[in-house]
Amino acid sequence: MSDAESAGDDLDLPARSWSTSAGLVAVSWLCTVAAAGWLAVLIVTHADPTGSLLAAVATLGLLVTSVWSSRARPRLAVGPEGVAVRGLWHRRRYPWSAVTDVRVVQARRLGRETFLLGVDVRDETALDGERLLVFGRFDLGADPVDVAATVMAARH
Numbered sequence: 434m435s436d437a438e439s440a441g442d443d444l445d446l447p448a449r450s451w452s453t454s455a456g457l458v459a460v461s462w463l464c465t466v467a468a469a470g471w472l473a474v475l476i477v478t479h480a481d482p483t484g485s486l487l488a489a490v491a492t493l494g495l496l497v498t499s500v501w502s503s504r505a506r507p508r509l510a511v512g513p514e515g516v517a518v519r520g521l522w523h524r525r526r527y528p529w530s531a532v533t534d535v536r537v538v539q540a541r542r543l544g545r546e547t548f549l550l551g552v553d554v555r556d557e558t559a560l561d562g563e564r565l566l567v568f569g570r571f572d573l574g575a576d577p578v579d580v581a582a583t584v585m586a587a588r589h
Contacts, residue, residue, distance in 0.1 A: 448512030451573040453502045465495040508572045511587045531555045550577035
């Protein structure tokens with residue numbers, strides 16, 4: 434399965450979608466199960482209260498990450514009608530007329546250069562009427578620079 438999936442019937446511009454890779458989602462769930470097992474052993478043995486707290490925090494964090502990466506699929510989709518973004522609880526669709534800007538933002542994190550995809554949209558539900566959607570490599574399962582080129586091509 435490739436990073437971007439074709440999901441449309443339009444011959445000129447098929448819909449494209451991006452999401453966290455299935456392998457990362459599976460590893461996330463395996464780590465969640467391992468952390469929950471560690472927590473269960475610590476609780477049953479009453480061995481280490483500090484370790485139990487650490488295991489509980491790790492399990493909870495991994496569980497939230499696993500649920501998020503499983504539920505928010507596909508994270509970003511574009512097609513002839515516009516952009517669709519999926520989160521944990523909802524899916525929002527923005528027509529191309531509401532998309533005001535698509536750009537790649539370069540940031541320095543932990544001593545290395547990273548790229549993020551930024552999409553500015555007009556949204557009546559936001560406080561100021563605008564919303565900035567930011568996606569990284571983990572969200573998209575692909576290079577944000579390549580995704581930005583695809584989104585900009587779909588926009589025109």
